[in-house]
Amino acid sequence: MSREIDMTSSPAIPAGTILAARALTKTYGAVEAMRGADFDLRQGEILAVVGDNGAGKSTLIKSLTGATVPDSGQIYIDGIPVRLTDPTQILGAGIGVVHQDLALSGELDLVSNLFLGREIRKPSFSGRVLRTLDRAAMANVAGEQLARLGLGNVSLTTPVRKLSGGQRQAVAIARGMAFGARVLVLDEPTAALGVRETAVVIDLIRRIRDNGVSVALISHNLPQVLEIADRIHIHRHGRRAAVVAPAETTLREVVGVMTGIDEIAA
Amino acid sequence: MLVVPARPDVAAKADESRLAAWGKSLRGHPLVGPALALLLLIIVFSFASDRFLTATNVSLVLQQTLVLGMLALGQTLIILTAGVDLALGAITVLATILAAKLAVGGVPEELALLLAVTLAITASTLNGWLVAKVRLPPFIVTLGAFTVLTAVSYLLSGSRSQTIPKGFLTLLGQGVSIGGVFVSWGIPTLLAAYALFAHILGNTAWGKHIYAVGDNPDAARVAGVRVERTLIGVYAVAGLLYGVGAWLSLGRIPSADPNAMANIALQSITAVVLGGTSFFGGRGKVLGTLIGALIVGVLRNGLTLAGIDSLFQDIITGILIVATVSLDQYSRRRST
Ligand SMILES: Nc1ncnc2c1ncn2[C@@H]1O[C@H](COP(=O)(O)OP(=O)(O)O)[C@@H](O)[C@H]1O
Ligand SMILES: [Mg+2]
Numbered sequence: 059m060s061r062e063i064d065m066t067s068s069p070a071i072p073a074g075t076i077l078a079a080r081a082l083t084k085t086y087g088a089v090e091a092m093r094g095a096d097f098d099l100r101q102g103e104i105l106a107v108v109g110d111n112g113a114g115k116s117t118l119i120k121s122l123t124g125a126t127v128p129d130s131g132q133i134y135i136d137g138i139p140v141r142l143t144d145p146t147q148i149l150g151a152g153i154g155v156v157h158q159d160l161a162l163s164g165e166l167d168l169v170s171n172l173f174l175g176r177e178i179r180k181p182s183f184s185g186r187v188l189r190t191l192d193r194a195a196m197a198n199v200a201g202e203q204l205a206r207l208g209l210g211n212v213s214l215t216t217p218v219r220k221l222s223g224g225q226r227q228a229v230a231i232a233r234g235m236a237f238g239a240r241v242l243v244l245d246e247p248t249a250a251l252g253v254r255e256t257a258v259v260i261d262l263i264r265r266i267r268d269n270g271v272s273v274a275l276i277s278h279n280l281p282q283v284l285e286i287a288d289r290i291h292i293h294r295h296g297r298r299a300a301v302v303a304p305a306e307t308t309l310r311e312v313v314g315v316m317t318g319i320d321e322i323a324a
Numbered sequence: 325m326l327v328v329p330a331r332p333d334v335a336a337k338a339d340e341s342r343l344a345a346w347g348k349s350l351r352g353h354p355l356v357g358p359a360l361a362l363l364l365l366i367i368v369f370s371f372a373s374d375r376f377l378t379a380t381n382v383s384l385v386l387q388q389t390l391v392l393g394m395l396a397l398g399q400t401l402i403i404l405t406a407g408v409d410l411a412l413g414a415i416t417v418l419a420t421i422l423a424a425k426l427a428v429g430g431v432p433e434e435l436a437l438l439l440a441v442t443l444a445i446t447a448s449t450l451n452g453w454l455v456a457k458v459r460l461p462p463f464i465v466t467l468g469a470f471t472v473l474t475a476v477s478y479l480l481s482g483s484r485s486q487t488i489p490k491g492f493l494t495l496l497g498q499g500v501s502i503g504g505v506f507v508s509w510g511i512p513t514l515l516a517a518y519a520l521f522a523h524i525l526g527n528t529a530w531g532k533h534i535y536a537v538g539d540n541p542d543a544a545r546v547a548g549v550r551v552e553r554t555l556i557g558v559y560a561v562a563g564l565l566y567g568v569g570a571w572l573s574l575g576r577i578p579s580a581d582p583n584a585m586a587n588i589a590l591q592s593i594t595a596v597v598l599g600g601t602s603f604f605g606g607r608g609k610v611l612g613t614l615i616g617a618l619i620v621g622v623l624r625n626g627l628t629l630a631g632i633d634s635l636f637q638d639i640i641t642g643i644l645i646v647a648t649v650s651l652d653q654y655s656r657r658r659s660t
Contacts (some may be wrong), residue, residue, distance in 0.1 A: 145547070149548070157543075163535065174544070175547040
């Protein structure tokens with residue numbers, strides 16, 4: 059098993075790393091959700107992030123996208139140190155995210171969800187004075203976006219709570235991908251899906267990567283991860299335990315690192 | 325020439341499926357239930373009492389529903405954010421007392437109203453601030469506000485009601501008679517308020533944010549919605565509506581009474597819930613609340629005309645609330 063990462067958490071960010079973190083920490087009361095977590099997502103890859111329940115994967119993803127502010131540590135976008143305190147900051151940097159369980163507002167329809175927090179108003183009097191939203195313009199963009207992702211058949215006007223789980227996840231991904239994202243971070247996008255819907259979402263993720271978008275995919279499904287990922291980040295006890303290449307690694311080895319049976323450099 | 329025989333079976337089938345589709349979209353529409361309930365009540369009461377559909381009585385029901393309708397509009401906004409407002413009656417009463425006291429003390433009536441509305445906005449905004457920033461449950465915050473503001477009303481009024489002369493403060497109670505039905509300026513005021521908020525909720529970003537905050541505040545936050553600002557804004561705007569409600573109230577009865585509106589918080593919740601808005605937030609329409617307020621008004625009036633004791637009216641209203649919320653729960657479980 060190849061081990062690329064020098065475990066002495068070096069602050070130097072390798073060239074071609076689009077989103078990175080060094081030594082992040084976060085405690086919730088007595089719980090240490092992150093204990094010096096590092097992270098590197100390279101240009102154009104699918105990086106899988108695996109780890110046990112409660113290992114701190116979601117906390118890491120929230121920190122990387124401004125949904126949570128870490129207690130200490132540093133985040134880098136294109137190698138440049140940034141401080142993220144607001145979930146809208148990453149939009150300008152072209153980073154889209156689909157949070158675990160926090161993706162959509164069920165009562166709003168697809169168009170409203172896609173544009174939530176970044177709505178388009180009509181340019182006319184009605185838009186300026188009555189603040190009327192430009193439904194047609196937003197529906198147009200939404201339709202194009204969905205067609206590009208091969209999701210042309212999802213209804214634009216039903217409340218998203220009425221869509222199937224797979225459709226909802228696809229809408230959440232479309233939302234993450236909206237507005238020219240070059241990085242997409244997905245936190246357990248297939249956890250609640252059946253076999254067929256999972257296959258559709260995985261296919262979607264591949265297509266997104268093939269369009270040049272870098273993808274960080276948090277997942278529990280190890281066989282799926284070994285198949286789709288370019289590299290695998292293994293998370294354990296609030297920090298990165300190893301990064302491995304799927305081609306040179308077996309499922310058993312990954313599980314070994316995840317559970318600590320095969321503790322690295324320890 | 326080839327004549328294609330009419331196929332009645334096919335035509336009937338198409339008709340049937342169109343009817344089914346129509347029925348389905350109707351059943352899916354959240355306002356159909358409340359509207360049918362209102363219609364049913366009107367039909368039943370018009371048979372139960374000759375006086376029910378007379379011009380005088382229709383005027384009376386409309387006038388009686390105005391204040392409730394205005395307050396229930398504010399209640400709708402707050403319930404949409406998964407909150408509830410128990411203080412709205414206390415805020416409105418205090419505003420009427422302040423306006424009346426100032427006016428009787430010689431302050432120009434326009435200024436007296438402005439100060440009273442400002443008071444209503446301030447009080448409700450403070451509630452919103454406690455809910456959004458201090459993260460206290462809306463039930464507790466508004467219960468506290470209800471208790472405090474009711475006491476302030478009694479202190480300020482010396483526990484006496486204050487009659488005011490006809491003037492700007494009673495303006496919304498004046499109006500015209502259309503075919504024997506008295507239409508006060510309060511009626512177009514109320515309808516305009518509902519139209520405005522139907523537009524805001526349906527067609528503006530702020531409206532979408534209100535639904536998103538009520539449905540799932542964390543999801544709204546990571547989407548970039550400023551949740552706290554939205555919440556405080558909703559309470560502030562509700563306060564404005566309560567201020568207008570105070571004006572409507574002075575128009576209907578030209579006196580400020582600290583004992584008034586004791587039940588209006590519960591009535592407004594009833595109107596909102598009967599109108600199809602989910603008590604759990606994130607789902608509903610203001611038009612439903614207007615129908616809900618009319619149901620409450622018609623029910624009171626009709627049961628009184630039918631000679632039914634007011635205690636039985638309470639029992640019927642209470643059962644109606646629980647039944648409606650059960651339906652809401654049931655439809656939620658089925659649709660998600
Ligand atoms: N908002 C929070 N408040 C309190 N504890 C939290 C919160 N978020 C996460 N935790 C705790 O931090 C730990 C890591 O959680 P999480 O990052 O969700 O792990 P994972 O996504 O790997 O399952 C868990 O023990 C979890 O209970
Ligand atoms: Mg998680």
